[in-house]
Structures are given as C-alpha cells and as structure tokens.
Amino acid sequence: MHRATGASILRTYVCERYPNGRGYAVAGLTVLLLLPLAASSGEVIIYYDERYPSNWIDPKLMLIYLRETLGEFGVPYRILNADELRRFMTSGSGIVVFTSDVAPDTVWDCSEESLILRWIRNGGVLLWTGDWELYYVGHANGSMEYCGAGLLDEQLTVAVDEGVGVRPTEAGARYIPSLRGFRSMRPFDGSKLAGLEYEAYGIAELNGREFMDPCAVKVGMGIFVKVSATLRESLGFLYVAELILNRFYGMNVRLTADPSRTFIPYSGIVYILPSSLTHRHHSLGDRIYFYAKSDLREYEDFLRRDLSLISSQYNFIIPVVPLSDSQLFRRNALLLDELASLNGIGVLYAIFPKCDYGPEEDYLKPGTRVNGALMSVAGFLSNLSSTVGVAVWYGWKDRKMDPLELRNFYSSVPRNVRLWIWLDEEFVEEALVSGVVKVIDELNVTLVTELYSPLMLASYYNLTRRQMIVTGYWNASSPNEWVDGMRRKLELIRGSGRMLGVWIFWDENDGSGEAYRAYVGGELRNPLAMSLSFDVVDASSDVDRAIVKSLFPSAGIAPGASLVVGGPLANRRSGIVERYGVRFNKDELIVNGTTYRSHWGRLDYGLILYGKGKVYVMGTHRYGTEAALMWLKMSGLTGRSSLVEWRDLNGNRRVELNEIRILKS
Secondary structure, eight states: OOOOOGGGOSOOOOOEEOTTOSOEEETTEEOOOOOOOOOSOSSEEEEOOTTSOOSSSOHHHHHHHHHHHHHHTTOOEEEEOHHHHHHHHHHOOSEEEESSSSEETTTOOSSTTOHHHHHHHTTOEEEEESSSTTSEEEOTTSOEEEOOOOSSSSOOBOOOTTOEEEEEOHHHHHHOTTOOOEEESSOEEGGGGTTSOEEESEEEEETTEEEESSEEEEETTEEEEEEOOOSSSOOHHHHHHHIIIIIISOOOOOOOOOHHHHEEEEEEEEOOSOTTOOSOGGGGSSGGGHHHHSOGGGGHHHHHHHHHHHHTTOSEEEOEEOOOOOHHHHHHHHHHHHHHHHTTOEEEEEEOOTTBTBOGGGGGSTTSHHHHHHHHHHHHHHTSTTEEEEEEEEOBTTBOOOHHHHHHHHHTSOTTOOEEEEEOGGGHHHHHHHTHHHHHHHTTOOEEEEOOSHHHHHHHTTSSSSEEEEEOOTTOSSHHHHHHHHHHHHTTOOSSSEEEEESOSOOTTSSSOOOOOSOBTTBOOOTTOOOOOSSEEEEOSHHHHHHHHHHOTTOEEOTTOSEEESOTTTOGGGGGGGGGTEEEETTEEEETTEEEEOBTTTEEEEEEEEETTEEEEEESSHHHHHHHHHHHHHHOOOSOOEEEEEEOSSSSOOOOGGGEEEEEO
C-alpha cells in the first residue's frame, strides 16, 4: 500500500474540460481541481480542548474515533489544545482537523487577519465538520459568541435549515467511499464558488442552484475542507477520516463494512407492547410494567400474531421488564416462553429493576431484598427453554461505577443463571473509563450496549469480546427508509462477532413519545438480511448439543437460531415441522404419511427440513440426528429438504459419512 507524505498532499487528477470553460466535468458535475500542496510535516494535528465549546458535534467521541482510526492505519498525529494550536499555527504548516465546530479565541478573533485564516492562506489544510465554519468564536470558560465572518470577503456558506439532498460526485466516491446521500444544512453555495479553485465531493441541486458538501476550496495557498455540515446523525467524523487517509495520504481505504458480514447471523428485536394494544397501558406507570401487572392471557392472540411476524425476520425477542418475582409475572413469562417456542424464537429478558424491592442498585449487594428478588427471578427465567439470557441494567447518574463491586457481585451469581449486563448509551463512557468494561470482559459476561448516535456506534462497538449492539432508527416513514437508516449505522461497525438488538418493534402511542418503531406500514424487516448459517445453532438436549459441538466446534448454542437441531421432543422449537407433515412415534419417523422405522444403534433416519427461513435437523434417534447434521455439513446450506438413512455397516455404532445415503431430496 502506497503511503504518501505531507509533501504529496492534494494530488491532482485529470478530467475532461467543458467546452464553455465553466470548469471540469466529472460525471456531469462541475469539479475544479486543487493545486498540489506542500506541507512541512506529514503528521495530522487534531485540535481538542475540553475547556472550549462545540455546537453540533461531540469533540470527545470524535477524538476517540480519529485517534483510533489514524493509529490503525499508521498515520502520525498529535493532539493539541487551544494554546498549543496557537503555537503550532504561528510557526508550522500541515493538516489540522477540528473535533469542535467552534473555533477557539486563541486562533480566531472574527477578523480577516485572525491567525487561523493567515495560517490557511499560507498553505495550511483545515478539515471542519459540523456547524457553519467560523460562525462562532469560543472561549475557555465554555461560552461562545456569534462572529459572522468567514473564509473570504464573501460568505461561501448558506443556511438551509431543512437541508439539501447531497449525492456523491466521482471525486467523492473515490476519496470518501463510504459517502452516501445526506441532507446538508450548511453547504457551500455553488454560485459563490465561481472563479475559485475547489473540489466537490458531494453536490446538490435545489431550485436551479448548486450546493457543495463535502467540498474543499482553495484559500490563498491553503485549503479549507467542509465535511458534512449537518446536525442530523452526521457522519462527518467518518468522511473526515476517509479524506485524510485517501485524499491526503494516498491510501485506498473504506471505513465501513457490510453489516451482514460483521454481525453474527443471530439478531433480536425489543418487544414491550403488542402492536394492537388498545388499553391505557400508561396507567401502569411505565410501559415495561405491562409484563408485571397485566395478564398476558388476555392478549394472547395479539402476542401470537406479533411473534409469528417477528420470527420471520429475527431469532429472538427482547422484552424489557421491571424486577418482579410475583406469580403473575412468572405465569406471564411461562406463556411468553411457550409462544416463543411455538414460533421458533428465543427470549432475552432485559430487567430494568425499578424500585419495587428497594433501591434498584442494591441488586449488586448480596443479602439485600432486591438482590434476592433478582437472583430468584433470573434463576427462574434462565431455566425456561427459550431463554437466551437475562440482562440487567447497570449505571446510575448519582452512583459511581465500581469494578470490584461488580466482580464480587458476579462471584455470587449461581452458575445456572445466565446474567448479562445492560448499559445505556449515557453510561458507556463511564463504564470504560472506570474499568467496569474490563471486568465484564475478563468475566466473559455478555455486554449489551445501547448505542444510537453514529459517533457512539463508531467509537464503542468493540468494547468486549461478547457484546450486543442495541440501536434503532428514529421515526421512519417507510420500511425502506428504516432499513437504509439502520444499515448506515451498522456499516460503522467493522469488528466481527457482534450481536444485533433492534430497538424497537412497536412504540406508537406508548405514552413515552418515542418513534424508533421498526414495524412500519404493516411490514417488518431485518437490516442484516437474515440468512442461514452454521455459526449459531439451536439445540436443547445435552445429546444434541454434544453432536453440534463435535461437528461445529466454534458454533454458539442459542435458542431461536436459524439452524435448529433435535426433534419436537428434544427441542420445542422444532414443533413447527408438524405443519410440514412430519411426526414421530416410538422408533418411527413419519413424513407425509410414509413411515420409516429405526433400530437403535443399527439403522436410523434423519431429516433436513427447510421452512420459514430456518433449517430443521432431526432424527428418530440420536444417530439419525447426527447423520442428518453430518450430511448437512458436507453438502452445505443448499435450501433443499432431504431425508437421509444411516446403517451401521461396520458394527461400531458410530455415524460415519460413508454409511449415510440420501433417500429423498
């Protein structure tokens, strides 16, 4: 991989010239070339100062992202505060990236002779994302004031509060490969760029006018780069990083990834209220009390319909519940477990404790009433056949996180209790800084993180080895918009082995004013394009789990996975095969009225059945199940249902591939 130094920053490339001399044409768009720029240093300067304000962007998260990304690709960088930035701009040149969209008073005084403008005109390169460049001046006490000046005598930027729909130019596709359409609220006005040298990476048209964003414009001998001037889930941090790597350092890097490849094929969706619920649930105090204070039997038909729809797209549901160990709650959980099994999906219970048993944070202290209630109900839920796990809320505004306390708490949790930790977005940073994340990783506990802003997703997606990302898309008007919005977020996650949890199936008229619903217009989609895989397997009995592990040692075992092993007696989620004409009697497998009789340890039959987006593997006895699974491993996920026969040809009572044959396919 070629890595350019600062001396080759902003290389030119060849385009065809328009006959009318307006500029250069790239795919029908006007793009003027920037002159080559020589820099005195090959390092990137990152401006970051906690004392100074920002407006639309989060400086700390942007710093985390840039620091890790530049480090990953070997780009040298330094982090300077406002005073250090002044010293640098007084004597040095190169590339400066602002993590704030408010310039500090150490370099900006709202005049044409401000240090920051003189530095750019003398050959500096400044990358800026967020609100209107140089619109404010910031002070060390955290305040800021309106400035109104700009890069040149005439303002290049225009305010479009509803935004203009930007699409990538050829240069944008080349240097910012992750750039997709977005709405810029403070773009460059194309008419104001006439006569200037610039390079447009994104372009928009509105009422016969052109607007540019992202866009680099030559100012004196230097370059100013506007990147994603929008408040609405801006990906400016991503586009800045790709520009640095590709445009300025000569790399060929894409910092996003196909989420269907980075997430494991095992995803769930938060399910609190049935989509047809009409009673005044907010009278319960909080919608999560639906599971603790309502009798689910009254809503069984609604639940059946919703879970049937969910099972076509997701592997498990995530009911959010309060801490309750009442008989009503246990009865509700048993019904939910039964309905989940009938639909072939799992259940991850998310317990947000509340205060019914005392201060909710006291669950961390063995011997307290709330701890006893949590251990009791978590043990009960962990033993239900469809339970994926039990996640418990962690994090409070007025209580410091204590890694030792969390470690001691987990040492007291019984082994049969599958207890995960649930972190809301606002507590993730504290958990990381305090050392709590390290303890969670060391204990090999699954960490559930709610991450909604793109910058939070990009910064905190890889906290532990076992991490579930819970996120959502706000107020989609159509299923296509929802899927597209979700994928844009999930593309920021480049690690592997993450699980996805979607917030939320249904939240209209929920009394909370949320609008993250995934069920839009009577349609439900999965942004991961749910597919069959050997990575996660649903197997309930110890025998079937042992077979799975012998053939797929690295596979995870979880209820609701798309590969379901074991017949209805061994795995309740296989009961759906009866709809396809499959039944079992003692020593018999019956398929569409034809009976296949087995003899223990000598002759057995196995079935591979594709249906409802899953593949079911089962046998009359364990030998038939192993034979079918072994054949499936050899042949792959073909989509063709098959009936296999196993005969013990050498008398060793072991299933071997040469002893298996296909009867029907």
